[in-house]
Amino acid sequence: MPLDWTNSTNPATIAVAVMRLSARVPVSDPRYAGPILINPGGPGGSGVAEVLYHGKAFQTVVDHGSAPSDNVTEAKYYDIVGWDPRSVGFTTPRLNCFPNNKIRRDWLLGSMNEGSIVDTDISFDLRFARWQSLAKTCMAKIESEGENSIAYHMGVRPVVEDMVAVVDAHSAWRRKELGLAPSDVKDKVLYWGVSFGTILGQALAALYPERMERIVLDGVAQMEGFFNGDWYPSIKDGDEAWQQFYKLCAEAGPEKCPFWAKGGKRYIERRYKQLLAQVKKDPVIVPGTLSTHPDIIKDSDLTFLPKEGVYCPIQLFPLVAGILDSASKGDGAPMSQLKLIPDFPLSEDCLANPYSDACEPLAGWRDETLPAVHCPDAPPAQDFTKEKYRRYADKLIGMSEVMGPSWAEIRMPCVGWTVRPKWKYEGKLCASPFFDLQPLTCV
Secondary structure (H helix, E strand, O other), X not given: OXXXXXXXXXXXXXXXXXXXXXXXXXXXXXXXXXXXXXXXXXXOOXXXXXXXXXXXXXXXHHOOOOOHHHOOOOOOXXXXXXXXXXXXXXXXXXXXXXXXXXXXXXXXXXXXXXOOOOOOOOHHHHHHHHHHHHHHHHHHHHHHHOOOOHHHHOOHHHHHHHHHHHHHHHHHHHHXXXXXXXXXXXXXXXXXXXXXXXXXXXXXXXHOHHHEEEEEEEOOOOHHHHHHOOOHXXXXXXXXXXXHHHHHHHHHOOOOOOOOOOOOHHHHHHHHHHHHHHHHHOOEEEOOOOOOOOEEEOHHHHHHHHHHHOOOHHHHHHHXXXXXXXXXXXXXXXHHHHHOOOOOOOOHHHHHOOOOHHHOOOOOOOOOHHHHHHHHHOOXXXXXXXXXXXXXXXXXHHXXXXXHXXXXXXXXXXXXXXXXXXXXXXXXXXXXXXXXXXXXXXX
16 A cells, blocks of 8 residues: 555555455355454554454354354354554554664563552653653654655554555455456445544544444544543543442452452452552562562552453453452462563574564564554644643543553653654544444444
8 A cells, every 4th residue: 555645656655464354154145244344452453463363253243143054144244354554563664663672672671660650759750751762762763764754654544544445455356256347336334443443433434424334433532632632531431440340349259259358349449459558568579480580569560450451351350350369468470470571582684684574573562653653643742841741640640540640651752752644634523423424333
């Protein structure tokens, strides 16, 4: 696809990675209902990995409950199609601000040791400085790549154009499979986006309302907060979501919830807060083993758990309960295992070609991706002094004890991120009612 959709004279291209889980019937079957495009969010989540690991789960939800062999006439069966947005996963080129994965791992280990911005009196200063160091590093790398750096083309607007192109390519393939001639009639779009993927879905519907058939916005992110840069609306229910952990743990009982406490929800919450206070004073010591380094578990390690848990409560709440229970009994090994960062040996190819794909796990999370997408699409933040940013962070933390500290760091690299997008989203900011589309499912 074109690197720059707005400049047909620019020959530079990108290779967008796409994965399809085929429908359970062939495209020639009347029950074949087309492709559902999915995105897991981020920015930085891989749609290819989502199809690989969870594609069948999506099909279980959207497909008719009967098996194709049941020959139910009204049944519908779908392809599940994931793609990696620009600079994510297997899509190339990618913005790599670290020469290789070893240096990235060193960065991550240092970052983890600093903890949360609310840990100590100097924690905010450390975190603010760390994100400026990343921003400066990335700015130097982008400048060295010139005007065709992918960093100028990672925002929402060109990604929406890529999404439409993926759907059109699928349509062309389907017609070829059926022996049909190419057609100028555009297929309707079916889309399921999660978290940041809902931003892409809302932008897609705003720019191409005539192309939309059905859309699921799962874990809705507010467009205003994203494009204004403040993220305020996205965390207002964070603490309420975490309260469900206490409630569900109380209802599950000690057999299913290791962190259960006699007396119900209120006593489980008290146990959690007492644990944080104890670990803040006396971190849990974790001896080293043949495969792991000696470690300590701090309160900021444990406050990381609720933020992650509320994203996938069905899968993660049991894990969170077990880790908290172990830590309360002086066993920090489960939390330490969760913190481990894989070490990838550096190949000769990587040593000879720093910043190349040989130096990175292709589907791994990269800290530079989020600011590379968010900062250019939001208003410039270079006018934020450290004091002004502290006031902004305090407001977010006041809105949500669970989500606020981590959300307050999202914008930190933007203070030093001077790149502006070549093509910025200028469409509607989704509000209710959702344009004129019906039906709409917001999960």
